[in-house]
Every structure is written in C-alpha cells, then in structure tokens.
Amino acid sequence: MDRSKFLKLSSLAAMGWIIGPSLVACSKNTLFENPNYKGKVLIIGAGAAGLYAGYLLQSLGIDFQILEARNIYGGRMGKFEGLSDYTVDTGAQWLHGNNSILADLVKKSKTKITNDTSENTYWFQNQLVKTLPKDIEIFDKEGLPDISFEDYALQQGFGSEYKFIVESLAGDQGADASQLSAYWNHKDEENWVAGEDDFKFKDTYFHFIDQNIAQPILPKIQLNAPIDGIDYTVDKLQVKLKSGTILEADKVIVTVPISILKLNEISFSPALPTAKTEAFQKIGMGPGMKVFLRFSTKFYEDFVLGGSICAAYADDTVGKTTNDNVLLAFIMGEQAAYLSGLGSDAAIIQALLAELDLMYNNQASLNFLNGVVFDWTKEPYIKGAYGFSSVNMGDARKIATQPIDNKLFFAGEAMNINGHHQTVHGAVESAYKAVNDLILNLK
Amino acid sequence: MKKFLVLLILVLHFQVESQALSVELNYSFCVNSQFDKAVRVYNSARPFLTSKQPLFRNGIGAKIGYSFPTKKHPKVQYGFELGYSYFDSYAENDGFINDMQLHTLTPRFFTSTKITNRFLGQLILGLPNYGMFRQNNSEAVTNDETPIHAFGIGLSIRPQLSYQFILNEHISLSPTFGLEYCPFQYSPQGEALINQTKGLYTNNFNSFFGFDFGVKVSFLKARK
Ligand SMILES: Cc1cc2nc3c(=O)[nH]c(=O)nc-3n(C[C@H](O)[C@H](O)[C@H](O)COP(=O)(O)OP(=O)(O)OC[C@H]3O[C@@H](n4cnc5c(N)ncnc54)[C@H](O)[C@@H]3O)c2cc1C
Secondary structure: OOOOHHHHHHHHHHHHHHHHHHHHHHHOOOOOOOOOOEEEEEEEOOOHHHHHHHHHHHOOEEEEEEOOOOOOOOOOOEEEEEOOOOOEEEOOOOOEEOOOOHHHHHHOOOOEEEEEOOOEEEEEEEEEEEOOOOOOOOOOOOOOOOOOOHHHHHOOOOOOHHHHHHHHHHHOOOOOOOOOEEHHHHHHHHOOOOOOOOOEEEOOOOHHHHHHHHHHHHHHHOOOOOOOEOOOOOEEEEEEOOOEEEEEEOOOEEEOOOOHHOOOEEEEEEOOHHHHHHHHHHHHOOOOOEEEEEEEOOOOOEEOOOOOOOEEEEEOOOOOOOOEEEEEEEEEEEHHHHHOOOOOOHHHHHHHHHHHHHHHHHHHHHHHEEEEEEEEOOOOOOOOOEEEEEEOOOOOHHHHOOOOOOOOOOOOOHHHOOOOOOHHHHHHHHHHHHHHHHOOOOO | HHHHHHHHHHHHHOOOOOOEEEEEEEEEEEHHHHHHHHHHHHHHOOOOOOOOOOOOEEEEEEEEEEEEOOOOOOOOEEEEEEEEEEEEEOOOOEOEEEEEEEEEEEEEEEEEEEOOOEEEEEEEEEEEEEEEEEEEEEEEEEEEEOOOOEEEOOOEEEEEEEEEEEOOEEEOOOOOEEEEEEEEOOOHHHHHHHOOOOOOOOOOOEEEEEEEEEEEEEEOOOOO
C-alpha cells in the first residue's frame, strides 16, 4: 500500500470512528425503547421507590408484581384524617425543590402546591429569637473534615448553648448531630440540584403519589406480603414470603428501607458480598417521628428550631385549606429515641406540651385540643426515619446500590447516589436507576 | 493585549492581497452522545410525558469572518471567523412546557486553499464555548434561587468546502458545507440541567460531531 492510499484509508477510518457511533446514537430518543423483555420482575416494597419502579416497568410493558409487607402502600408516605378538618401527612410532606421527576409530574398533572416560606425562629438560651448571635451556616462549605456535626460545631466555637440548634440541622437530615458527617453530608449537598424551595401539597404527598403513580398499577400491588428471603443461586430467583409461599422471578428489585437491610431482616442466599453488607452498615438511619398537636388558637411561630425535646416545630397548616391550628413536631435522632422510650402517645404529647409551655408561657396546655403521634421507628417494616451520611461513610451508597449478578437490583431513598437521598423524589430517582440498570443489561 | 491588536492590524494591513469580509447563515446538525443520553434519561424517567423531549439535533447558525491571502501563495488564504449556533429542545405536555436551549459561540482560525478556481477547501480550528439554559413554562429553572446554567469549552477541528459564485467585483456568494468534530469539557451542571440529576450517567468530557451547510456572502476588497 503506498503512502497516499494509506493516509486516505486511515483518514476514512478515523472519520468512521468519529461519525459512526454518533449516527447510531441518533436513531432513538429514549434509553428504553422497546426492551421487549418477557421475564418477570418482583419488586419488594411499595414505597415511593417500589411504586415508581412498577410504574416505569408498566410503561415498558414488562411483567412485574410489587410485594408489600404492610397492609397499605406508600411506605414512609401516609395520610391521617382523624385529627383536624384537613388530612395530615404522617410521613413525607414537603416536595423539596421544583427540579426533579416528581416536580415535573406536579407541573404536568397541575397538582396544587404552595411554596412554604416559613421563617425560622430559634429557641436559644430560653428565649425565642429571630437571629442567633453567631451564624450557624458552618456546614455548607468546602473542605469540611469527616467528623460529626456535633464535633465540628464545637471545634468552630459553637458551645453547648447551640447544641439543639445543631441538632435541628442534623435532624433535618434525619440524624443525630453526633453521627452525621460534616464532610459526607456536604458532599451530598453539593450534588443536590433539585432546588431549595420547599413545597406543600394542598392535599397530601401520599395523595399525589397515589393518584399519579400507585393508581395506574394498583392491581400489581400485593399487600400483607412480607418477604423473608431471596435465593438468587438458581436461574429463576426464588422469593420466599413470611407466609411460606415461594414466588419465582427473573429479576428482583429490593426497595425496603436501609434499616431493614442493616438488620438482615431479609436473608439472601448466597449471602450478599461483604462489601455490600458493610456498605449497608455505613449508611446511617436513625429514629424519627412526627407528632401533630391541635390547638384552639395559634400562639406559636411558623417554624421554631432548637427545642431540647423537639428541635423543629412547624405550623402544619401552611399551604392547607383549614380553620384549624395544627403544630407539627418533627422529631429525629436522639430526641425521637427519647420520646419513643416514654412508652405512650400521651406521655410523648405531654413532654412536647411542657416544652411549648416553657417557650410560650403556658399557652400550649391552655389551648391544646388533641394530638396524634406517628412513630416511624416502631413501624416493624420501616424502623426509622431516613438514611443519612454518617462519619466514615465513603462510597457506601454507590456500593450498596450496585446490582448483583444482573438479577438483584437495589433502590430506595438511601440508595440514591446523586445527593437526593432522604427524599421521596430521591427514592423515585433511585427506582429509575434500578430499572435502567435492569433494562440496559438485558442483552 | 494592546500589542497583539496592533500586530494583528499591521498583519491585516500589509499582508493583504484581496481581503474579504464574509457573512454566513447556516443550518447545523449536531450529535453529542452525552447530551443525548441526558435527554434520553429525561424522557425514559418520565413516562407521564407523552410529548418526548427532542434531542439537540437541528440548529441554525451565523458566522462572520475575515480572510486574507498570503503574498507568497496567492491560492492560500487564512483568516478568522466567529460562529454562533443555536439548538433547541422543546416539548409541551398539557401546558407543561420544558424548553432547553444550547448556544455555541466559536472563534475560529482557518486556512483555505483553492482546489479549483471556484472550489475552496478550508481547514478550521476553533475554540467553541457552550452555554445551556432551561425554562419551565417560560420561567428559568433555578437551584438555590439562581437559574441553572451549564457551560462548556472545547477544541474543534473542521474541514469545510465551499463553491464561489462571483456576483460582481465586490461580492461573491458561496454555498458551504462543513464537518466539525469537537472534544469538549462541560460543567457537570449540563446533566443536572437536562435531567435534574448529577453524576448519574453522563461524563463531563465529551465530544460533539456535527455538520452544517449554509450560504456565505463575501464582500471582496480590491487588491492593494
Ligand atoms: C417522618 C418523616 C418525614 C419525612 N418528610 C419528608 C419530606 O417532607 N419530603 C421528602 O421528600 N421526604 C420525606 N421523608 C422521606 C421520605 O418519606 C422517604 O425518603 C421515602 O418515602 C422513601 O421511599 P422508599 O420507597 O425508599 O422507602 P419506603 O417508603 O420506606 O418503602 C419501603 C417499603 O418496603 C416495605 N418493606 C419493608 N420490609 C419489607 C419486607 N420484608 N417485605 C416486603 N416489603 C417490605 C415497607 O413496608 C415499605 O412500604 C420523610 C420521612 C419520614 C420518616
């Protein structure tokens, strides 16, 4: 071959190398075009992740079934009608940000939401104040060490008087300040792109998910079907229910809370790789509860942070159509564990009223009408609030979410690897990732 | 900078044989596998959207350029141009409008040579700059109260052919056809902007492939 022929051929090959893949890529406009998969997928758990995984599979014409342990679907989203003239969200209630799959669904479905612009008030050194003497926004910057919020705050000169303010910040992440990593939490926040506004649904978050995602796949959800174990040695996976029934599937998507995986409540055969089970352990998940208190008048601010019994109180009626006054106590970590340990809902409510009395000159007890407690830690198939980034967490989320043998896939809020864990929209994104992994590996 | 400009003006002034200022309007087609993937993720993650978000493919562009031949090789010219292209991805679903725009602004340096009396072959090197923006129902999509933008920068290489029709002593008209290949680096916000995640699928280093055809009007200056 002479030189010029060689040059011509190699330039043609180079052009082909550049253009070829691009032109092939031109042909389709969705990653999932016609997967034409005839296998059966079982989804464990009917929370946001499980429901959305089913919704996606349905849209692709893939056979699936959702197995849910409890007698209701929705997981950590729920509603309760018996407290006031409107329905309260027993779990998730704020749509965080307007830039996510769910935010797009809100816009498309014209669901009514309100931007919750409640301003912070702090309970600081036994006084309600609008601003703190020192700016506590210390966790939102580069180069934080991998130590707990508590330790970092102390290191930065925020003494014991700031303890419960720091707890309220950690509580927002579903954690104790002593366990939440300043470094990993910030890393996750850097990836957060959903937007900073918090929106409340005119109805409930549960209602929105129910109407738009659960209803279209209702016949595929099997309630009261707790899973005991999954055998993935065989070609067809065998999913064993607690009732003893064994179901077969080609693929399984596990969406149970990370707490359930940490406690090995579902057995895997063969055992999951050590790296994976270690990763489960590294992802934090602490106790969490919501208590709603109804009062005859509104004597409280919209958002009070820093209580020693409950680090975050919020006016629950923001964005609702109601004549009632309902205050939400949002309790996480150590505080939730303490209140849970009091043993009865009445005792929990009494403890909260006592703190509010201190803040508001006995107004709470005077105006109290009724209240209701939702302790998520006591739910046998939830066992906590939501996954947080603990000290030394490293790549745990990425490892935890990796599929196994192209048969077992993992989703759920704690498996979200793009900064949106702890949220409903993050759970939905993790479901998308699991379905995506499943489909893209079919060939 | 000042020195450079003075030098440039001197070069332009003394080396010229027949300078030409040109303006071009073109149609552009582009393929970028990472943007494609991000749009595909957007679509496949949202089965509830019946109108799919189109890929960034078809765009329009304009260029303004200035060329001058060398004294030694009258068939060889070189010059500078500034190109702008605009690509759009727009979908409407029951009143929910998602509109994404991709703008590119590319300063280029080129050399061209006459293949025949009328055919001109050009080799162009460019420094494309990309900016991507997005609105929902005409409102910029924001994060932390600031609109999300994504930017990128690359290095492009571009062979181009044109055929010159001389209309009169001062004006020529040339249909042009060019291919462009451009490895580039874009901010991780690109993925975030398109499908609202970051670090899930796309990678920040990527390449564009595209072609365009258009019509160039050149305003020729008489020989000095
Ligand atoms: C008090 C509270 C407030 C919150 N507030 C918000 C908020 O305002 N905004 C927000 O975005 N997020 C909020 N969250 C977080 C949000 O609720 C979760 O991130 C999200 O709902 C998790 O969805 P998931 O599908 O990952 O898990 P889950 O909803 O927990 O679903 C998992 C399902 O698996 C089932 N399961 C468990 N074990 C088994 C088994 N062995 N067999 C079969 N099924 C099993 C469970 O019953 C459950 O239904 C809040 C959470 C809590 C607890």
